[in-house]
Amino acid sequence: xxYKEYADDIARLxxxxxxxxxxxxxxxxxxxxxxxxxxxxxxxAYHRLEARGLIVARPRSGFFVAQRVPAxxxxxxxxxxxxxxxxxxxGDFIHDILYASKTPEVIxxxxxxPSPTLFPMARLARSMNRAMKRLDPWRAVTDLTPGSARLxxxxxxxxxxxxxxxxxxxxxxxxxxxxxxxLCLQAVTRPGDSVVIESPTFYAxxxxxxRLGLRALExxxxxxxxxxxxxxxxxxxxxxxxxxxxxxxxxxPTGACMSDANKQALVRLLAAHNVPLIEDDVYGEIYFDGHRxxxxxxxxxxxxxxxxxxxxxxxxxxYRVGWAAAGRYADVVxxxxxxxxxxxxxxxxxxxxxxxxxxxxxxxxxTFRAALQDGRDALLEAVRxxxxxxxxxxxxxxxxxAWLELPRTVDTLVxxxxxxxxxxxxxxxxxxxxxxxxxxxLRLNYGHPEDRRxxxxxxxxxxxxxxxxxxxxx
Amino acid sequence: xxYKEYADDIARLxxxxxxxxxxxxxxxxxxxxxxxxxxxxxxxAYHRLEARGLIVARPRSGFFVAQRVPAxxxxxxxxxxxxxxxxxxxGDFIHDILYASKTPEVIxxxxxxPSPTLFPMARLARSMNRAMKRLDPWRAVTDLTPGSARLxxxxxxxxxxxxxxxxxxxxxxxxxxxxxxxLCLQAVTRPGDSVVIESPTFYAxxxxxxRLGLRALExxxxxxxxxxxxxxxxxxxxxxxxxxxxxxxxxxPTGACMSDANKQALVRLLAAHNVPLIEDDVYGEIYFDGHRxxxxxxxxxxxxxxxxxxxxxxxxxxYRVGWAAAGRYADVVxxxxxxxxxxxxxxxxxxxxxxxxxxxxxxxxxTFRAALQDGRDALLEAVRxxxxxxxxxxxxxxxxxAWLELPRTVDTLVxxxxxxxxxxxxxxxxxxxxxxxxxxxLRLNYGHPEDRRxxxxxxxxxxxxxxxxxxxxx
Numbered sequence: 001x002x003y004k005e006y007a008d009d010i011a012r013l014x015x016x017x018x019x020x021x022x023x024x025x026x027x028x029x030x031x032x033x034x035x036x037x038x039x040x041x042x043x044x045a046y047h048r049l050e051a052r053g054l055i056v057a058r059p060r061s062g063f064f065v066a067q068r069v070p071a072x073x074x075x076x077x078x079x080x081x082x083x084x085x086x087x088x089x090x091g092d093f094i095h096d097i098l099y100a101s102k103t104p105e106v107i108x109x110x111x112x113x114p115s116p117t118l119f120p121m122a123r124l125a126r127s128m129n130r131a132m133k134r135l136d137p138w139r140a141v142t143d144l145t146p147g148s149a150r151l152x153x154x155x156x157x158x159x160x161x162x163x164x165x166x167x168x169x170x171x172x173x174x175x176x177x178x179x180x181x182x183l184c185l186q187a188v189t190r191p192g193d194s195v196v197i198e199s200p201t202f203y204a205x206x207x208x209x210x211r212l213g214l215r216a217l218e219x220x221x222x223x224x225x226x227x228x229x230x231x232x233x234x235x236x237x238x239x240x241x242x243x244x245x246x247x248x249x250x251x252x253p254t255g256a257c258m259s260d261a262n263k264q265a266l267v268r269l270l271a272a273h274n275v276p277l278i279e280d281d282v283y284g285e286i287y288f289d290g291h292r293x294x295x296x297x298x299x300x301x302x303x304x305x306x307x308x309x310x311x312x313x314x315x316x317x318x319y320r321v322g323w324a325a326a327g328r329y330a331d332v333v334x335x336x337x338x339x340x341x342x343x344x345x346x347x348x349x350x351x352x353x354x355x356x357x358x359x360x361x362x363x364x365x366x367t368f369r370a371a372l373q374d375g376r377d378a379l380l381e382a383v384r385x386x387x388x389x390x391x392x393x394x395x396x397x398x399x400x401x402a403w404l405e406l407p408r409t410v411d412t413l414v415x416x417x418x419x420x421x422x423x424x425x426x427x428x429x430x431x432x433x434x435x436x437x438x439x440x441x442l443r444l445n446y447g448h449p450e451d452r453r454x455x456x457x458x459x460x461x462x463x464x465x466x467x468x469x470x471x472x473x474x
Numbered sequence: 475x476x477y478k479e480y481a482d483d484i485a486r487l488x489x490x491x492x493x494x495x496x497x498x499x500x501x502x503x504x505x506x507x508x509x510x511x512x513x514x515x516x517x518x519a520y521h522r523l524e525a526r527g528l529i530v531a532r533p534r535s536g537f538f539v540a541q542r543v544p545a546x547x548x549x550x551x552x553x554x555x556x557x558x559x560x561x562x563x564x565g566d567f568i569h570d571i572l573y574a575s576k577t578p579e580v581i582x583x584x585x586x587x588p589s590p591t592l593f594p595m596a597r598l599a600r601s602m603n604r605a606m607k608r609l610d611p612w613r614a615v616t617d618l619t620p621g622s623a624r625l626x627x628x629x630x631x632x633x634x635x636x637x638x639x640x641x642x643x644x645x646x647x648x649x650x651x652x653x654x655x656x657l658c659l660q661a662v663t664r665p666g667d668s669v670v671i672e673s674p675t676f677y678a679x680x681x682x683x684x685r686l687g688l689r690a691l692e693x694x695x696x697x698x699x700x701x702x703x704x705x706x707x708x709x710x711x712x713x714x715x716x717x718x719x720x721x722x723x724x725x726x727p728t729g730a731c732m733s734d735a736n737k738q739a740l741v742r743l744l745a746a747h748n749v750p751l752i753e754d755d756v757y758g759e760i761y762f763d764g765h766r767x768x769x770x771x772x773x774x775x776x777x778x779x780x781x782x783x784x785x786x787x788x789x790x791x792x793y794r795v796g797w798a799a800a801g802r803y804a805d806v807v808x809x810x811x812x813x814x815x816x817x818x819x820x821x822x823x824x825x826x827x828x829x830x831x832x833x834x835x836x837x838x839x840x841t842f843r844a845a846l847q848d849g850r851d852a853l854l855e856a857v858r859x860x861x862x863x864x865x866x867x868x869x870x871x872x873x874x875x876a877w878l879e880l881p882r883t884v885d886t887l888v889x890x891x892x893x894x895x896x897x898x899x900x901x902x903x904x905x906x907x908x909x910x911x912x913x914x915x916l917r918l919n920y921g922h923p924e925d926r927r928x929x930x931x932x933x934x935x936x937x938x939x940x941x942x943x944x945x946x947x948x
Contacts, residue, residue: 091813092809095809099812102618103616104612104615104616111615113614116615117611119611121609121611124606125603125606125607125609128602128603128606128821129606132598132599132602132603133599135599137590137591137593137595137791138578138590139792140587140590141576141578141587141590142577143792144576175815175816175818175819176815176816176817178816179814179815182813182814182815186685191665191687204813207813208813208814211813211814317611317614317615318613318617318817318819318820318821319820320815320817320819320820321819335565335569338569338573339569339681340652340653340685341649341650341652341653341794341815342649342650342652342794343650344649344794344819345792345818345819345821345822346792346793346794347819347822347825348822351821
């Protein structure tokens, strides 16, 4: 998907003013020669920019920067939550909102999942069949938690390839990342403790904090670059949290991704305060710019980072196979798992063993990422086209969520209700925080690029948002 | 397996004195005609009794009651625990003991599982293959918790067949019964609450009580007939427990089974005190006397019984498919499940859907029960033959555990250590109670009838027990 990266490079030059309105772009042949790109790649990049209104084609003259370049979408500002621990009472509320939209008739802009059609389900079924045919019945006993030894080796290898030395001993197979996160938080806290989370945060963190009788400590977060380290340091000095639960790569809901330097500083800071980091990295494989962002775990030397991920978001939804690399807490997490769900189902584990050995996971990931990137671009275009003046939106470099801030007067709980009555789901900002923040924010899912209903739904949503804002749609 | 039942009938008559030593038994032909049994059945029953030393064959004369009938094994007495709630601190201890014996080299007398070779794994793999080939990818979303609608209908139907009217709405598919039990207990308690359990009890109840910060209230229990209702009533009146967690059929570790009348009285008593019952019924299908014992759930009119079971013990180990029929707590349990493991893996659910539709589950169960009954008989015989004077043992009518009480001077933790050094696992009594009880008791697994190492291991164990008791082996 070189052409997309290349188009993004040019878009940045245009927005940055390095390429002025009306300026002629190098010809397809010139540029191809200069950059080592095939003419087809250059042409596809130009067509992409044309579709976004950034350049225009003049017959027999070539491509030129548009005279009126559409303004780039403004991005949301960093959050400024109250830095005081609070109990959470939102579990039921979150549940009710999310599960109001479970049926397939509802257009899934509020969904937590990408389209199931994007996964290699038939190939996985073949792997399942092969693996089950030769399954040794005793594995039902020998592969109890921490789980399949083979799968854990394969996982350790994938960590190694991305530059993280990891002993398979520290890996525990879990029922999706969600179980791993739950068990890890349980392993390092006691009721009454407070837990640092992002603002906004993944709602499951709030639900877990509530269930375990903990308190939430929301920390200022930049919707592009992630948690604010200065704000975090202040909190660590004053509040003695027992743990920190962050999503360092393509955060849900904002899409924020921390830089390597910030991740390294984060790990150092937490180690200095002896606070374990529970790192939710389920979107790390879904990157758009050509390389996988490293997790904070890559910088951990003391076993204080409990890294959780899964195959649910990028390979095998419904298989419920996740894992925790739980560092020096691995034994505790393993015991908690044995006492709560005993062990993760074996058939999905052996199917994945076979798939990872025999199929081309990385090729699937490539196609998958490209589909999601298309979804993102289509979403951003629709927001630009249909949403009212004053709307801000993140431009995620991975994952399948974007975060919108609408004009302050829009109550997205009202928008959610109206949308649901219209068979459209959205995820209102209120479910992503412990207090009453983000009432004008919205998480939108762009993981259904094949769904032809989406564009019309976005248009309708934009109109409703404009109406609620008391303005005209853009 | 009519001949086994018939042999048991005759054994009872002999032990009861209705058939006197030396008395001639009816001829095979007479009895066959009289009882409508085939001569082969009668002969098999007689051979069984002969093997147990209860009757002798005299050539050309027929079968006679033995002159010296071996004494029936004495059964353990009802427990008398301290009826005061106590926090539990045994989680790690239990874990260490159970997981010391995870490798297949260890002879599995302490195992929690029956032999994996007793299950129709190949037939299940065929069902898995068929179901995965035609799986609609959208089911990864539509079949989120509470789980597969088809499977829940099939479960509701099985309840109906055993006389329990149940709405599929109240069923939640869980990751094995263990998750169901955990979530149900969480749904009805808050930290600090006390929970009624049997004495001895299934160790997972202790682990869950510890993890949730609850207190254990152990109630007197008869190793044959289950919880003592009078003792329970006293506790309900004085201690205000928040919940009751019992295993009504073929209890782990004793094999106790409550009578229908007692189950009915139990449900009435708990309803009167407004205390929910968490009923663990994972062994209910493994009965030896021809009919499935009803669960307490069958007598529940107010939705106060949360009935948990699974396919792990009798059909599909490693599939991790269980369920909770959570009565009026179904919504709460469903929300807890969504927040902790999101959903049970789909492939095992659809494989079971296909299996239940297309295969003969009840035929498998018949063979399975017969194998376990053989295992039980062999175990009881070995205990009679090899264990020291003063040993007591339950005679379970189902499941795959028997409960031994050795002479008081035997410390079964020491026996456990010695056995493990000898590559034999046993489950010492200390892991089945919140306090320091049952130090001379042992749970033995008879679910590996095909394992030729078992008999020798039991002989060795009996000798060790005798040595520890300071007596000679019987």
